[in-house]
Amino acid sequence: MTSFLDPLIAFVSAHAWLAYLTLFLAALLEAVPVVGSVIPGSTIILALSALIPGGELQLPWVLLAAATGAVLGDGAAYWIGHRRQREILNTWPLTNYPRVVAESENFFNRFGTWAVFFARFVPPIRAFVPVTAGALGMAPTKFYAVNIPAILAWAPAHVLPGVLAVSALHEYAGLHHHAHVGKHIWMLTVAGIAIVLGVGMWIYRRRYGGATAKPQV
Secondary structure (H helix, E strand, O other), rough: OHHOOOOOOHHHHHHHHHHHHHHHHHHHHHOOOOOHOOOHHHEEEEEEEEHOOOOOOOOOHHHHHHHHHHHHHHHHHHHHHHHHHHHHHHOOOOOHOOOEEEEHHHHHHHHHHHHHHHHHOOOOHHHHHHHHHHOOOOOOOHHHHHHHHHHHHHHHHHHHHHHHHHHHHHHHHHHHHOHHHHHHHHHHHHHHHHHHHHHHHHHHHHOOOOOOOOOOO
16 A cells, blocks of 8 residues: 555655645535535545645645635535525435435524534535525525635644644654655555445445435545
8 A cells, every 4th residue: 555655645746736636626526415425525635634744735725725625615506506495405316315415404404504514524414515505595695604614614624633643753753754654654544444434334324224425534
C-alpha cells in the first residue's frame, strides 16, 4: 500500500491543482442527493489533508476548495427542491431510497432550521437534507444563514485533524516529512476506518432491510 501512496504523494506534489480540484468535486458531489451517499467525499478530504504539513498542499486552498464545493453542492440541491417542492421527494431516483428520504424529512421536522447545520456532519442524511429543506419550503435566506456557517465549521473539522495528526507524528515521534511515514499512517487509518464503517453499515442494511444509501466517512 505504501508503494502505491508514494507515487500518489509525488504526483500531488507536482500537480497540486488536480488535488484541489479533487477536493472541490468530492465536497460538491457528496452534497448531491443519492450520488452524495456513495461518494466518499469526507474520506477523500480527510486523507488528502495529510499532505498539508509537508507542503504538498496549502491549507488555505484546501479549505477553500472543500468549502466552495460544499456551498455549491448544497445550494444546487436546495434550489432543485425549492423549485420542484414536494414533487421532487416522490421522483426517481429518490423513490429508490424511501428510508433515507423519510429519515431526512423527520430530521428536518425535528430540528427545523438547525437540521441544515447538523446534517452537514451526519452522512448519509447530509446528501438529502438540502433538497428536503427546499422541498419543504424553507426560505433561501434561512437556508444560507445556517448552511454557510455549517460549511465553515465542517471544512476545518475535516481538514485540521489530518494536519494535526501528521504534524504530531513528525514532531513527537521523530518522523520526517520527506519519508512520508506520517502521511502513510494517517491515510491508511482513514481508509481503514472508512472500510470498517462501510462494511458495518452494509451488514446493518442486510440485517434490517430497507433501501438505504451507502454511507461514507
